Amino acid sequence: MSSPAKAVTAISRTRHSHLARLEAESITIMREVAAEFANPVMLYSIGKDSSVMLHLAMKAFYPAKPPFPFMHIDTTWKFREMITFRDKMARELGIKLIVHKNEDGIKRGINPFDSGSSLHTQVMKTEALRAALDKHGFDAAFGGARRDEEKSRAKERIFSFRTAGHTWDPKNQRPELWRVFNARIKKGESIRVFPISNWTELDIWEYILAENIPIVPLYFAAKRPVVVRDGTIIMRDDERMKLLPGEKVEERVVRFRTLGCYPLTGGVASPATTLEEIVAEMLAARTSEREGRVIDHDENASMEKKKREGYF
Amino acid sequence: MRPEDLRAYLAKQHGKSLLRFLTCGSVDDGKSTLIGRLLYDTKLVFEDQLRALEKDSKKHGTTGDDIDFALLLDGLEAEREQGITIDVAYRFFATEKRKYIVADTPGHEQYTRNMATGASNSDLAVILVDARKGVLTQTRRHAYICSLLRIRHVVLAVNKIDLVGHSEEIFRTIEREFRDFAEKLDFATLVAIPLSARFGDNVIERSAKIGWYKGPALLPYLDTIDIDTDVESNPFRLPVQWVNRPNLDFRGFAGTIAGGAVRKGDHVVVANSGRTTTVSRIVTQDGDLEVAAAGDAITLTLADEVDVSRGDVLALSAARPEVSSQFAAHVLWMAEEELLPGRQYLIKIGTKTVPASVTELKHKVDVNSLEHFAAKTLQLNEVGFCNVSTATPIAFDAYADNRDTGGFIIIDRFTNGTVGAGMIAFGLRRATNVHWQALDVNKHARAEHKGQKPVILWFTGLSGSGKSTIANIVERKLLLAGRHTYLLDGDNVRHGLNRDLGFTDADRVENIRRVAETAKLFVDAGLIVLVSFISPFRSERRSARELVMPGEFLEVFVDTPIEVCMTRDPKGLYKRAQAGEIKNFTGIDSPYEPPENAEIHVKTQELAPEAAADAIIARLQSVGVLP
Numbered sequence: 001m002s003s004p005a006k007a008v009t010a011i012s013r014t015r016h017s018h019l020a021r022l023e024a025e026s027i028t029i030m031r032e033v034a035a036e037f038a039n040p041v042m043l044y045s046i047g048k049d050s051s052v053m054l055h056l057a058m059k060a061f062y063p064a065k066p067p068f069p070f071m072h073i074d075t076t077w078k079f080r081e082m083i084t085f086r087d088k089m090a091r092e093l094g095i096k097l098i099v100h101k102n103e104d105g106i107k108r109g110i111n112p113f114d115s116g117s118s119l120h121t122q123v124m125k126t127e128a129l130r131a132a133l134d135k136h137g138f139d140a141a142f143g144g145a146r147r148d149e150e151k152s153r154a155k156e157r158i159f160s161f162r163t164a165g166h167t168w169d170p171k172n173q174r175p176e177l178w179r180v181f182n183a184r185i186k187k188g189e190s191i192r193v194f195p196i197s198n199w200t201e202l203d204i205w206e207y208i209l210a211e212n213i214p215i216v217p218l219y220f221a222a223k224r225p226v227v228v229r230d231g232t233i234i235m236r237d238d239e240r241m242k243l244l245p246g247e248k249v250e251e252r253v254v255r256f257r258t259l260g261c262y263p264l265t266g267g268v269a270s271p272a273t274t275l276e277e278i279v280a281e282m283l284a285a286r287t288s289e290r291e292g293r294v295i296d297h298d299e300n301a302s303m304e305k306k307k308r309e310g311y312f
Numbered sequence: 313m314r315p316e317d318l319r320a321y322l323a324k325q326h327g328k329s330l331l332r333f334l335t336c337g338s339v340d341d342g343k344s345t346l347i348g349r350l351l352y353d354t355k356l357v358f359e360d361q362l363r364a365l366e367k368d369s370k371k372h373g374t375t376g377d378d379i380d381f382a383l384l385l386d387g388l389e390a391e392r393e394q395g396i397t398i399d400v401a402y403r404f405f406a407t408e409k410r411k412y413i414v415a416d417t418p419g420h421e422q423y424t425r426n427m428a429t430g431a432s433n434s435d436l437a438v439i440l441v442d443a444r445k446g447v448l449t450q451t452r453r454h455a456y457i458c459s460l461l462r463i464r465h466v467v468l469a470v471n472k473i474d475l476v477g478h479s480e481e482i483f484r485t486i487e488r489e490f491r492d493f494a495e496k497l498d499f500a501t502l503v504a505i506p507l508s509a510r511f512g513d514n515v516i517e518r519s520a521k522i523g524w525y526k527g528p529a530l531l532p533y534l535d536t537i538d539i540d541t542d543v544e545s546n547p548f549r550l551p552v553q554w555v556n557r558p559n560l561d562f563r564g565f566a567g568t569i570a571g572g573a574v575r576k577g578d579h580v581v582v583a584n585s586g587r588t589t590t591v592s593r594i595v596t597q598d599g600d601l602e603v604a605a606a607g608d609a610i611t612l613t614l615a616d617e618v619d620v621s622r623g624d625v626l627a628l629s630a631a632r633p634e635v636s637s638q639f640a641a642h643v644l645w646m647a648e649e650e651l652l653p654g655r656q657y658l659i660k661i662g663t664k665t666v667p668a669s670v671t672e673l674k675h676k677v678d679v680n681s682l683e684h685f686a687a688k689t690l691q692l693n694e695v696g697f698c699n700v701s702t703a704t705p706i707a708f709d710a711y712a713d714n715r716d717t718g719g720f721i722i723i724d725r726f727t728n729g730t731v732g733a734g735m736i737a738f739g740l741r742r743a744t745n746v747h748w749q750a751l752d753v754n755k756h757a758r759a760e761h762k763g764q765k766p767v768i769l770w771f772t773g774l775s776g777s778g779k780s781t782i783a784n785i786v787e788r789k790l791l792l793a794g795r796h797t798y799l800l801d802g803d804n805v806r807h808g809l810n811r812d813l814g815f816t817d818a819d820r821v822e823n824i825r826r827v828a829e830t831a832k833l834f835v836d837a838g839l840i841v842l843v844s845f846i847s848p849f850r851s852e853r854r855s856a857r858e859l860v861m862p863g864e865f866l867e868v869f870v871d872t873p874i875e876v877c878m879t880r881d882p883k884g885l886y887k888r889a890q891a892g893e894i895k896n897f898t899g900i901d902s903p904y905e906p907p908e909n910a911e912i913h914v915k916t917q918e919l920a921p922e923a924a925a926d927a928i929i930a931r932l933q934s935v936g937v938l939p
Contacts, residue, residue, distance in 0.1 A: 018330035018411040020607075027609035028568040031554045035622050035663070060566075060609070062597035064558035147402045154401040173399070174730040175425055175646050177432035179568070180660050180721045184728040198413055200404045283321070 019207055026053075026195040027060040028179060029158060033140050033193050034060075034067050036183035040140040040193075041133075044070040044097070046082045047259045048215050049144035052204055053196060055213045057142075058093065069096040071132060071141075075124035076101060077112055077261035079237050085216045098136070102128035112263040113241070120261070130166045133190065140183075140191045148200045158197050164188035205282055209275045219278065221255040221270045232266040330411050331539060334430045334463065336454040337440030338419030342471045346440065346509035347403055347416055350531065353516045354405045400430045409535040419450055424457060424679060424693040425646040428733060431461035432719065435539040438467045438530070443476045443506070447489045449680045455490070456679055459497035460642060460695065460735065462715060465539060466494070468504040469530060473522060474511060480524045496682065501537065505530050546606065547631035548572035548580075549709070549717050551662030552624045556611055564595055564611040565620055570662065570716035571709075572628070573605035574612070582618055583625040583633050583707035590615040623664035625707040625717065633717060637705040638740035642677075643670070644695050647724065647731035651690035652818050654825040656855040659702065659734065661720035667703040667858075668722075674698060688818045690732075699740060711735035725851060758838035762796045765937050766835040768860060769928070771844040772853060772907060773870030774899050775885055776877035778916045778924075782870060783844040785925035790840060793938070798834050800827055802845040815896040821852055828856035835860055840937070848904040866935070868928060869910035874899045876917065911935075 033040050042057060044050050057066040072086060090097035102110075105123040112120040133141060147154045157173050159181045174182050185191060196204075208215060225236050227247050234241070235256075236249050241263060243249070254267035255278075272278045337343040403414040415430030417423070431437065437458040441451050458466060468490050476482045487504040494502055505514055506522050507530060513519035514529045528536070549571040556564035574580070574591060581588045594601040595611040604610045612626065620626070627633055645651045651670065659668040676687040676696040690696045711718030722732035759766050769786070771779040780801055790797050806813070810826055813819040824847050834841040847853055857865040877899070878886045889897035896902045907913075912931050914924045932938040 018328050021330050024568060024607055024609040028553070031566055031609070032663070035554045059597045061554075061556065062595070062611070063562060063564075064556050148404045154403065155399045175429045175721075175733070176730075177429055177721055177733050178715060178719045179433075180662070180719065182660065182721060182723055182728070182730045184658075184723055186728065198402065198404075200406075202406075203411075 019203065019210065022196075022199050022203060023056065023059075023207070025179075025198060026056045029181070029193060029195040030057055030060040030066075030142070032181055032183070033142065033191075036181075037140040037191070039136070039138050040068045040142065041098070041136065041138040042066070042068055042070045042142040043129075043144070044072050044086070045144065045259075046072065046078070046086045046216060047144070048204055048208060048219060049146065049196060051213050051215050052199075052207055053142065053144050054089065054093070054095075055211060056195065065093075065095060069098050071098040071100060071136075071138075073125060073128050073132060074099050074101045075120070075128070075261050076106060077120075077124070077240075077263060079216075079218055079235070079259065079262045079265075081218050082216050082259060085214075089214065098132075100128060100132035100135075102131065111240070112261055117264050120264075124261075133166065138190065139185060140193055142193045142195060144196055145194050146199050146201070146204075147197050156194060156197065158194050159183065160192040160194065161185070162190045162192055166190070168192075202279075202282055205275070205279045209279060216259060218256045218259055220273050221253050222273070223251050224254050224267070225249045226252050226254055226267060233268070234265075235262055235267055237262040328406070328409065328411050330413065331436065331534060331537075332413045332415070332434045333436040333438060333534070334415045334417060334427075334434035334458070335438045335440065336417050336419060336427055336430075336458070337469075337471075338450060341419065341440040341442045342509045343419065343440050344416065346438075346469065346471065346507075346515070347414055349509050349512055349515050350412075350414075351403060351405050353512060354407060354531075400426050407531065407535055412534070419454070421450070421453065421679070422693060424453070425644065425733075427454065427457050428461055428644050428646075431458055431463055432715070432733070434461075434463055436465040436467065436534070436537065437463045438469050440469045440471050441486060441490075443470050443473045443479075443482055443486065446482075446486045447493070451490065452493055452681075453679045455494055455497055456677075456682060459499065460644070462712060462735070464500040465537060466499045466502045467530065467533065468502065470504060470506045471509050473506040474508040474513065478506070478522050480506075483525075503527065503533060505533065546571035546714060547633075547709075548574045548578070548626075548628045549633065549714065550574065550612065550626040551664070551717065552620055552622055552626060553663045555621060562613070563617075564613050565626065566609075566611040567626075567663065568609045569604060569606050571606050571714045572631075573603055574628075575603045576600075579629040580612075580614070580626050581629045581632055582620055583627050583635055584705065585619065585624075587618040588629050589618050623662075625662065625664075627707075633707040633709050634739040635705050635707050636739040636741060637702045638671075639700055639708065639736050640674075640738055640740060641698060641700050641711075641720075641734040641736045642695060643690065643698050643700075643722070643732050643734045645690040645692060645732045647729060648692055649724075649731070650692075650817065651696070651722075651732060652821045653688070653698070654818075654821040655849075655851050656725065656858070657731070658723040658725055659700070659720045660723060661706060661708060662717055664706055665723075666706060667725075668700055669855075670698045671701045672699040688816065697737070698734075700734065708736050708739070710738055712737075725854070755836045755838060758836070760838075762838045764795055764838070764840065766838050766840060766864065767932075767937050768831045768835055768841045768843060768856070768865045769868055769932075770831075770847070770853065770856060770865060771842065771868045771870055772847045772910075774872060774874055774877045774904055775846055775897070776880045776882055777870045777872035778921060779844045779846075779870045781921045782868075782914065782916075782924050782928070783842045785921055786928050787842050789925060789929055795840055795938070796838065797840045797842065799842045799844065800831060800834075805830075805845075815894075815902070817849075817896075817902070820848065820902075824849075824852040824856065828852070828859055831856070832859045835864055846898050846904070848898045848902065850905045850907070853907065863935075866912060866931075866937075867907050867910040868912040868914060869907045870914050870916060870924075871906070872916045 061067060102124050110120055110123045145153055157176045161174055162168060226233050227236050227249055233254055255270045255272060256265060256267050259265060270281060272281045335343050335347060401416045403416055405412050415434055417427040417430035439454050441447060470483050470486050483506045506525050507514035513521055516531050518529045550567045550569055552565045553567040556566050576591055576594060578591045579588060580591055591612055592615050593613045594604050625633055653670040653673050656667050656669050658665055673687055674697045675684040676690060676694055677684060679695055709717040718736045720734045721730050724731045771783050773779045783799055787797050787799050805827060810823050813823050827843060827845060831841045831843050881887060888894045889900040898904050912928055
């Protein structure tokens with residue numbers, strides 16, 4: 001692979017290329033938030049989209065560091081490799097990282113196996129996020145959602161207004177014209193900001209490749225201990241995952257298209273060990289990335305419902 | 313895929329350009345079906361989405377056993393149930409040549425604002441018509457909104473051509489009619505294409521069923537049209553977004569270039585102040601650039617220590633934007649609550665936010681017929697041509713020359729909602745040429761001569777609350793104490809200065825604006841001004857407050873419950889309002905917004921008028937207005 005500096009020149013030379021335009025749009029949005037809000041935060045979920053966001057934030061404010069902290073909502077069920085990667089990135093880039101866990105949820109023993117994916121996500125992710133935003137008094141929070149991910153997200157604004165209770169009302173969104181974003185809020189209200197709204201999954205991978213952006217190794221194929229449960233390949237990342245009768249742990253070559261809580265993230269059989277191979281696989285892919293996420297299958301329009309409640 | 317194929321593929325990807333387009337038309341015209349078809353035929357629909365689509369088609373679909381492509385798009389639950397598209401949705405697909413971002417916008421008149429939102433970021437519009445129905449009122453409206461938002465390229469997609477027997481004659485009639493209308497709208501290109509979204513004819517490739525049509529199919533046309541606008545040959549503009557100061561040695565001005573190009577060594581000017589300097593560096597994390605152009609997000613450092621902050625616009629010295637506090641603009645109103653000329657809003661243009669008001673609504677435009685009508689206000693989805701006045705001068709260009717430096721949003725100061733969008737037509741006069749007349753005898757001198765501190769005592773409250781009674785007593789007491797005063801009373805002013813105004817919301821706003829300006833002049837004259845007006849809206853009271861210096865405005869809330877006012881009814885007005893003889897009566901069919909932070913709060917049920925007046929005098933003493 002070419003060095004990062006060279007890859008970048010390739011993008012800047014074709015300034016009108018879609019990646020250059022998407023990059024500039026995202027940087028514009030990030031600077032606008034830094035300028036307009038008193039206390040913004042960037043949500044950092046450690047996945048590939050977050051890696052791109054982090055990379056863009058470093059560019060947006062260069063030579064300064066991003067003028068806001070990064071926050072990870074740790075459900076305590078993330079892949080161990082994700083946590084290692086998170087701490088390494090924060091250290092190397094010299095950014096401020098906040099890790100928030102829902103201690104009450106931990107005490108109540110909420111987990112994806114016994115509580116179900118729905119309750120687990122609600123308590124450890126949605127409620128934890130709301131509590132963390134309130135605790136630190138953040139008035140703007142960057143998220144890495146993209147409009148191509150899911151139907152209700154296709155109508156999401158880039159600046160998405162949330163009431164003091166963090167709820168989203170799809171019928172009451174502010175019109176968003178040109179590059180002029182309305183950042184005005186009252187005390188307690190907040191804005192969720194989605195700087196990579198207009199990127200597609202393929203754009204993300206192409207950009208990671210072009211800019212040589214570090215990502216969690218779980219995206220690359222390797223032999224991993226997995227259990228096949230209800231047709232989904234689950235990686236058994238630690239002993240907390242109890243085996244059901246008849247289940248056994250196998251070593252298989254798998255990788256992940258998205259990353260989340262390991263019990264809720266399906267792996268795919270794949271030999272792709274380089275970024276080029278991942279992109280090639282993407283191009284031939286016939287299923288969307290969200291299929292690997294267990295929460296979307298719960299019910300029709302489930303994402304819209306979660307969003308109304310304050311999920312990202 | 314072999315590694316060398318992949319490398320070739322990726323090289324091609326990087327070279328791809330991006331085209332943002334808008335589709336407009338009502339659901340019945342097959343708009344969602346067309347986009348669904350584009351996504352499906354460019355293989356952007358994945359297998360799991362297709363399975364979900366088949367399931368949904370059976371449940372909500374309108375195409376029998378066939379797949380209903382429209383369901384791919386209608387994302388929000390309410391829309392799927394009602395079969396309508398109520399908000400702008402963004403879709404993504406790619407071909408060998410280009411990447412596309414599609415703004416899918418609703419067609420009904422009540423969603424004009426959503427269409428304008430989608431249009432604001434698009435380079436091209438696909439306007440759909442149903443071949444069976446031809447050019448409708450809504451087709452004309454869509455074309456007008458596109459031209460208003462300055463979309464330069466239009467495709468007229470004559471859909472459902474299969475349902476009219478693929479008739480050339482029908483197609484030509486529709487095309488001719490649309491071209492006649494569009495002549496007034498100044499599009500750079502206009503192409504009409506007959507197609508069937510449902511069956512895919514003339515969408516991806518030309519269909520033999522429409523053999524008489526010799527032009528390109530829709531997608532090949534979109535792939536080849538040259539939309540590279542001349543933004544780079546425009547004059548250079550950089551609205552400063554963020555001042556980057558990581559340490560004492562670096563001071564950079566970050567922003568996204570809104571037009572033209574800038575080179576290292578260029579002479580630039582800070583538009584507002586007129587200060588000039590030279591570009592030292594164009595900084596990015598990937599290394600310094602020699603030149604940067606429209607669309608690039610960069611950071612400039614300057615040779616001199618000039619005063620530059622967020623909201624300033626940097627331009628080439630040789631080609632500067634206009635700087636003025638007065639301009640004419642088209643405004644599209646986007647809120648349920650009407651636009652009121654004279655009311656103070658915020659406008660955000662580029663990175664600058666300033667208080668502003670519409671000083672004159674010249675006419676409104678019927679979005680269906682393009683006819684002009686006189687109007688006093690603008691309602692939701694209406695378009696008007698207005699004079700706008702900003703609190704401080706701003707730098708701008710005509711919207712026709714530059715979308716980023718000529719387009720603005722209007723924000724309500726209380727709800728913070730985005731209530732309108734504006735497109736600047738031209739500056740009304742150069743603010744730099746209009747100087748305040750500096751006077752030798754000033755407010756301070758006049759006040760000193762009278763031995764007092766000038767102030768406005770603004771009495772607000774319902775009709776019959778006792779405002780005038782209390783204000784009169786206060787004035788009498790002040791006069792006895794040797795103070796110089798003047799009392800502006802609602803009823804009296806309406807007989808003279810404001811006799812041309814009625815009681816609609818728009819007239820109430822203007823009524824208060826004039827009174828506030830008058831009170832300001834009296835403060836300048838060194839007087840203690842008592843204003844006794846219902847003044848029902850917070851916005852206008854705030855505007856009045858902001859006309860004078862801090863401490864010169866004291867709001868007196870004469871708080872009397874409406875039931876009590878109705879019992880008192882000194883002029884018999886409540887009785888007549890309730891009988892329907894008086895319209896727009898505050899408290900009956902027109903709202904009263906009580907003050908949230910009045911300096912003086914008089915509860916008339918607890919305090920008789922004399923005692924209330926004494927309390928107000930005591931307050932004036934405690935804040936130092938009276939000795």
